[in-house]
Amino acid sequence: MNAKYSGQCLCGEISYSVDIEPVFTGNCHCKDCQRSSGSAFIPAMIFPEKDVVISGEVKYFESRADSGNMHKRGFCPNCGSQLFARFSNMPGILGIKAGTLNDSSNYVPKLDFHVDSAAPWDFMNPELPKKQEAAQS
Amino acid sequence: MQGKCLCGLIEFEIVGVVPKLYQCHCSLCRKQGGASSNAAAIIGKAHFRWVSGQEHISSWIKDTGFRSDFCSNCGSPVPNPLRSTPYYWVPAGLLEGDVQLAVRAHLFVGSKASWDVITSPGKQYETMPDLSELLRPDGDA
Ligand SMILES: [Zn+2]
Numbered sequence: 616m617n618a619k620y621s622g623q624c625l626c627g628e629i630s631y632s633v634d635i636e637p638v639f640t641g642n643c644h645c646k647d648c649q650r651s652s653g654s655a656f657i658p659a660m661i662f663p664e665k666d667v668v669i670s671g672e673v674k675y676f677e678s679r680a681d682s683g684n685m686h687k688r689g690f691c692p693n694c695g696s697q698l699f700a701r702f703s704n705m706p707g708i709l710g711i712k713a714g715t716l717n718d719s720s721n722y723v724p725k726l727d728f729h730v731d732s733a734a735p736w737d738f739m740n741p742e743l744p745k746k747q748e749a750a751q752s
Numbered sequence: 753m754q755g756k757c758l759c760g761l762i763e764f765e766i767v768g769v770v771p772k773l774y775q776c777h778c779s780l781c782r783k784q785g786g787a788s789s790n791a792a793a794i795i796g797k798a799h800f801r802w803v804s805g806q807e808h809i810s811s812w813i814k815d816t817g818f819r820s821d822f823c824s825n826c827g828s829p830v831p832n833p834l835r836s837t838p839y840y841w842v843p844a845g846l847l848e849g850d851v852q853l854a855v856r857a858h859l860f861v862g863s864k865a866s867w868d869v870i871t872s873p874g875k876q877y878e879t880m881p882d883l884s885e886l887l888r889p890d891g892d893a
């Protein structure tokens with residue numbers, strides 16, 4: 616029962632596993648991702664929601680992105696780890712934040728996006744393609 | 753310089769100093785924000801002030817002393833007093849405005865994620881230096 620991707624929060628109350636490859640991987644540098652991670656960007660893996668098995672009670676916070684779409688961010692209410700994302704313009708899709716993976720080497724980003732909102736101190740991997748705006752537009 | 757969590761309930765400010773940033777690439781800091789590392793500043797208590805929302809802070813402390821303080825409404829990591837020191841730990845992603853900050857140090861590069869490519873300047877430490885070294889006025893390489 617070794618899933619391709621598995622991870623958990625700091626305290627272990629929430630864990631997840633996925634046994635397929637992500638449909639997209641990339642680093643989001645938007646200001647909301649900076650606020651919710653406290654850091655420079657969020658490394659995101661996108662999966663069909665039905666393929667992700669989650670155990671534990673996730674708390675979601677909803678906010679409006681600059682695009683106008685609603686964005687729900689899921690975190691552990693016990694330890695604060697940021698784990699998941701859902702998007703109103705992509706129903707049935709779940710984002711997983713790669714920092715929570717048990718094996719960090721499983722994440723391979725394909726793109727840096729929202730780079731025009733990146734912090735001045737955010738230095739990126741020059742070898743990844745860059746996109747000013749959202750990943751899918 | 754102002755800072756706030758994603759939902760805006762928790763606000764704080766830093767006065768009288770320009771924060772110097774460090775990034776810790778350890779697995780705990782990765783899990784806290786879901787990112788490749790954290791990004792934070794160590795700010796003397798005299799330069800840090802809460803503006804609003806302290807009552808919304810939840811706190812989780814690991815037996816090793818690692819501490820995660822976060823907004824109970826939106827989950828953003830928020831500042832917390834740094835153990836028994838006269839300093840606050842302040843997450844850089846919450847800071848507002850276009851002040852030119854720089855990353856001066858990278859901690860725990862020995863345990864960073866394989867896809868985490870460090871291109872920013874700043875001294876790299878395999879694990880963690882003494883707090884005094886991190887706080888040195890010209891602590892960058
Ligand atoms: Zn947790």
Ligand SMILES: [Zn+2]
Binds near residue numbers: 657
């Ligand atoms: Zn984002």
Ligand SMILES: [Zn+2]
Binds near residue numbers: 757826
């Ligand atoms: Zn908040």
Ligand SMILES: [Zn+2]
Binds near residue numbers: 776778779781860
């Ligand atoms: Zn760390």
